[in-house]
Amino acid sequence: MAGQETGERIETLLDELAQxxxxxxRDTADELVRSLVEFYGEGLARAVRLLGAAPQGADPLAVLTADELVSDLLILHDLHPEDTATRVGRALDKVRPYLGSHAGDVEVAGLDLEAREGPTLRLRLRGSCDGCPSSTQTVRWTIE
Structure with missing residues (x-):
C-alpha cells in the first residue's frame, strides 16, 4: 500500500472507531497514532544520523543494528540481519557477568520459533542463580 493510501486508510479507520x-x-486512537509516528520518526532520524556519521566503508547494517531503537525496529519488521538465536546469545552474554558475580550462569534450554502461542525461549539458570527470583527477573528483562 502506498504512503498516501495508508494515510487515508488510517483516517478511515479512526473515523470508523469514532462512530x-x-x-x-477516537481521541485515544489519535494519540496512539501520534505516538507511533513519533516512535518511527525517531527511528528513521536515528538511522539517518547513524549512517551519516558512519566511517567510510562501514557496514551499514552493523551501524544500524548497534543502535537499540533502530535494531528493535528492524527486529519488529523481520529485517534484522541476525537470527533470533544469535540475538538471544548476545543478550545472555550481557547478563552473564552479573550472574557470574553471584556464582551463577544461564543457558538456552530451548528456542521454539514456531510455537502456536508465539516464539518461546526456555532458559535454565545454573549455580546459585537457579531458583533466585532476582536472577530470573534480570535475565527476563535483558532478553525482552
Missing amino acids: QAGPEA
Missing part, C-alpha cells in the same frame, strides 16, 4: 466507540476512543 463505533465514540469520541473518547
Whole structure:
C-alpha cells in the first residue's frame, strides 16, 4: 500500500472507531497514532544520523543494528540481519557477568520459533542463580 493510501486508510479507520466507540476512543486512537509516528520518526532520524556519521566503508547494517531503537525496529519488521538465536546469545552474554558475580550462569534450554502461542525461549539458570527470583527477573528483562 502506498504512503498516501495508508494515510487515508488510517483516517478511515479512526473515523470508523469514532462512530463505533465514540469520541473518547477516537481521541485515544489519535494519540496512539501520534505516538507511533513519533516512535518511527525517531527511528528513521536515528538511522539517518547513524549512517551519516558512519566511517567510510562501514557496514551499514552493523551501524544500524548497534543502535537499540533502530535494531528493535528492524527486529519488529523481520529485517534484522541476525537470527533470533544469535540475538538471544548476545543478550545472555550481557547478563552473564552479573550472574557470574553471584556464582551463577544461564543457558538456552530451548528456542521454539514456531510455537502456536508465539516464539518461546526456555532458559535454565545454573549455580546459585537457579531458583533466585532476582536472577530470573534480570535475565527476563535483558532478553525482552
